[in-house]
Amino acid sequence: MLTKKAYYAFQALTHLVEKYNEGPVLISEIAEERKIPLKFLENILLHLKNTGILDSKKGKGGGYFLKNSPSEIKIAKVFRLIDGPIAMLPCVSLYFYQRCENCNEKFCGLHDILVEVRDATLAIMENRTLADLILRDKNPVGGLVSPEM
């Protein structure tokens, strides 16, 4: 499960994507609109800044904003920055790999299954970006093609 920290991070990023190119956004605005505890959000945004996702401006007219285009930041990256490994065991992780002491990966059935899970998860998370977080109508009244038919 995602931690609340990661959940809040994604909410805040969603907000910043919606306001992309509208200049810096106040922490307090995000906190209020997304119902995130202010001081907790401060930590999160600062962390996202220190890891290169966000940038900020102090003083009047300041706030936080995305450093790069939303479509350049993969969901997987954000996830790893906040919550760490995506894989379900260290011996299956690409970015946080650690050998497991008690089992031989070559003959561990669990290892196999969790590698599959990891790959299936990454196939999605590495191909979605912050741009995919924002509102799109999921049930358009008319279809895309031949809406009258």
Place this chain on the structure above:
Amino acid sequence: MLTKKAYYAFQALTHLVEKYNEGPVLISEIAEERKIPLKFLENILLHLKNTGILDSKKGKGGGYFLKNSPSEIKIAKVFRLIDGPIAMLPCVSLYFYQRCENCNEKFCGLHDILVEVRDATLAIMENRTLADLILRDKNPVGGLVSPEM
């Protein structure tokens, strides 16, 4: 990430699958061979018994054993019994669903992505069973078909 409890559970189950139809297996045997703290393992096996995966026999010649055939127990089930939800957010979970307060699922991009992740994960975990945990040779010297070619 899996908790240690779940990891140990899968190790113990793997052991019991290997000894399936050889009668009850001692907790102490599993603990020793799989290097799992004995008293911790007791808890885990008892839990797996109480939830219907395992059965046990007391007294001399006793021990734990699988209640049903290994191929009848899905990996997803064991996972849920020990670690709970497979989904990454409560609002995306099938077995542990909870509405999220701050966002409208219909217009939440994160929700969409995590539903995809859930489905991809379940496609694997619901189609693998305890039988898939045991040793198979992953790199046979000869192929399955026309090994000489």
Place this chain on the structure above:
DNA sequence: AAAAAGTCTACCGGTTTGGTAGGGTGTTTA
């Protein structure tokens, strides 16, 4: 200089995790 707004350090209570201790209970066998 004052106000605005992010930055930094520190702390803290509650829950979960990963165990440990020790006696209780049911079964088998000598």
Place this chain on the structure above:
DNA sequence: TAAACACCCTACCAAACCGGTAGACTTTTT
């Protein structure tokens, strides 16, 4: 029938993590 065997049950515990708070500090703008 009693000893040995092996699981069962309750309770406890330390460390880590999670979610959040407090408050002073720095930088920027007006």
